[in-house]
Amino acid sequence: xxxxxxxxxxGRSARVREDVHRAVMALxxxxxxxxxxxxxxxxxxxxxxxxxxRRWGTLEALFSEVSLTWLTTYSPIPDTGSLRGDLHAxxxxxxxxxxxxxxxxxxxxxxxxxxxxxxGLEARERFLAARGAQLQAMVDRAAERGEHPPHPLDVVDxxxxxxxxxxxxxxxxxxxxxxxxxxxxxxxxxxx
Amino acid sequence: xxxxxxxxxxGRSARVREDVHRAVMALxxxxxxxxxxxxxxxxxxxxxxxxxxRRWGTLEALFSEVSLTWLTTYSPIPDTGSLRGDLHAxxxxxxxxxxxxxxxxxxxxxxxxxxxxxxGLEARERFLAARGAQLQAMVDRAAERGEHPPHPLDVVDxxxxxxxxxxxxxxxxxxxxxxxxxxxxxxxxxxx
Numbered sequence: 001x002x003x004x005x006x007x008x009x010x011g012r013s014a015r016v017r018e019d020v021h022r023a024v025m026a027l028x029x030x031x032x033x034x035x036x037x038x039x040x041x042x043x044x045x046x047x048x049x050x051x052x053x054r055r056w057g058t059l060e061a062l063f064s065e066v067s068l069t070w071l072t073t074y075s076p077i078p079d080t081g082s083l084r085g086d087l088h089a090x091x092x093x094x095x096x097x098x099x100x101x102x103x104x105x106x107x108x109x110x111x112x113x114x115x116x117x118x119x120g121l122e123a124r125e126r127f128l129a130a131r132g133a134q135l136q137a138m139v140d141r142a143a144e145r146g147e148h149p150p151h152p153l154d155v156v157d158x159x160x161x162x163x164x165x166x167x168x169x170x171x172x173x174x175x176x177x178x179x180x181x182x183x184x185x186x187x188x189x190x191x192x
Numbered sequence: 193x194x195x196x197x198x199x200x201x202x203g204r205s206a207r208v209r210e211d212v213h214r215a216v217m218a219l220x221x222x223x224x225x226x227x228x229x230x231x232x233x234x235x236x237x238x239x240x241x242x243x244x245x246r247r248w249g250t251l252e253a254l255f256s257e258v259s260l261t262w263l264t265t266y267s268p269i270p271d272t273g274s275l276r277g278d279l280h281a282x283x284x285x286x287x288x289x290x291x292x293x294x295x296x297x298x299x300x301x302x303x304x305x306x307x308x309x310x311x312g313l314e315a316r317e318r319f320l321a322a323r324g325a326q327l328q329a330m331v332d333r334a335a336e337r338g339e340h341p342p343h344p345l346d347v348v349d350x351x352x353x354x355x356x357x358x359x360x361x362x363x364x365x366x367x368x369x370x371x372x373x374x375x376x377x378x379x380x381x382x383x384x
Contacts, residue, residue, distance in 0.1 A: 032304075034226055111303060111360055112224070121362070128361060153365070158377065161357035162349035168303055169320060170313070173345070185350065189377060 019045040020052065024066045029105040034112060063113060064123030067106050068130055077134040083142040083149055087183045090138065091159045095174055098167035107164060150190035158186045211237040212244065216258045221297040226304060255305060256315030259298050260322055269326040275334040275341055279375045282330065283351045287366055290359035299356060342382035350378045 023044035027036045038059055042049045056062040078089040097103025110127055113120035135152035142149035159182045166174060215236035219228045230251055234241045248254040270281040289295025302319055305312035327344040334341035351374045358366060 032226060034224060108303075111300075124361065128363070153363070156357065156363070157354035157374075158350055161353040165348065165353035165356055169316065171320070171345070171348070182349075185377065185381060188380060 016045070016047055016051065016055075020047065020062070021066050021069060024062060025070075025105055028109050032108065032112070058119055060113065060117075060119040060123050063109055063120075064126055067109055067123070067127050070103075070106050071127065071130055077138050079138075079141060082145075083138075083147045084183060084187060086138050086142070087155065087159065087186060088179065090135075090155070091163070091179045091182055092176075094160055094163045095179060098163055099174060104167060107168070148190050150186050154186055154189050158182060158189065208237070208239055208243065208247075212239065212254070213258050213261060216254060217262075217297055220301050224300065224304070250311055252305065252309075252311040252315050255301055255312075256318055259301055259315070259319050262295075262298050263319065263322055269330050271330075271333060274337075275330075275339045276375060276379060278330050278334070279347065279351065279378060280371065282327075282347070283355070283371045283374055284368075286352055286355045287371060290355055291366060296359060299360070340382050342378050346378055346381050350374060350381065 020041060023041050027040060027044060038052050039049050041059075041062070042052050045052075052062065056065065076093075078086060078093070080086050080089055098107060110124055113124045113127075132152060135155050138155075139149040139152050162182060163174070165171070212233060215233050219232060219236060230244050231241050233251075233254070234244050237244075244254065248257065268285075270278060270285070272278050272281055290299060302316055305316045305319075324344060327347050330347075331341040331344050354374060355366070357363070
């Protein structure tokens with residue numbers, strides 16, 4: 001099977017990393033956290049179990065790297081030049097993430113890590129710290145422009161949380177108008 | 193072990209039901225959904241596996257009954273006489289639920305059911321329909337009093353969702369002042 005793979009840049013080490021990350025995302029999406037082993041990841045990625053143990057140590061450390069890579073690579077927070085524009089682009093990005101298979105898998109992974117002991121909690125903390133830093137940067141840019149930004153946690157509470165909960169519970173209505181409404185809600189909160 | 197148990201009203205059938213419900217809640221809290229079997233529930237409840245299969249058929253059907261019982265028994269929506277009072281009592285109830293072990297276990301159960309196939313989705317739908325009916329009743333009472341209520345989904349988006357997400361991700365700040373802020377946010381939304 002590896003013979004059929006397209007060559008990618010970065011050498012063997014980078015290719016293994018990419019294959020292993022992809023295998024984790026697929027297994028989380030298909031089976032959910034807790035329902036597969038290092039051996040399953042290794043088999044799906046076409047590498048030896050020992051390669052995974054040597055490089056990442058634990059499944060939780062691997063999950064942490066996968067989710068952080070996903071966050072910074074596929075889900076950055078944009079700089080559009082205005083607070084409303086940034087919030088809107090952020091909300092649209094979260095919507096795209098939670099309605100796509102890999103974003104929802106990352107979210108479920110984060111939730112599962114919460115019950116995966118100290119190493120799981122540590123992985124979750126690193127993810128939240130990375131996301132928090134992105135939101136703080138958005139808010140700081142707005143303050144520098146003289147806008148009146150919300151607290152980063154208001155963005156979590158009233159944009160991220162509703163989208164996550166609707167996606168997780170399968171509640172409909174994730175439309176562009178809905179995104180507008182969430183953004184307006186946060187801007188109103190910032191002005192109160 | 194069953195000899196040491198205190199006698200409760202309702203006969204043997206009701207006692208078995210209560211023991212099995214309690215065993216499910218404990219196992220979900222300790223191990224998480226997907227990490228225990230009917231046999232584990234039976235052992236923890238002190239009943240035969242066959243009793244569980246005969247009465248509930250599947251683990252998902254049992255989970256559905258456990259979560260609906262929990263919702264209607266321990267987490268009703270109050271009638272305080274005003275919309276702000278009802279929203280505040282509702283939010284305080286959700287806060288109490290998600291910061292207590294059993295409420296968080298029920299929440300995790302609901303999330304897990306989302307990936308548990310058709311019977312899991314059906315169980316989730318029943319739970320959401322029951323909760324939706326409670327919220328609709330609160331909103332209808334407000335409209336009858338001449339108040340200007342929010343849409344029930346606004347309550348889900350801006351009270352329930354932030355509390356769920358903060359609890360699931362372990363974000364601090366679940367204070368009475370925070371509850372006030374969420375309620376004010378929803379009342380503002382209703383007026384826009």
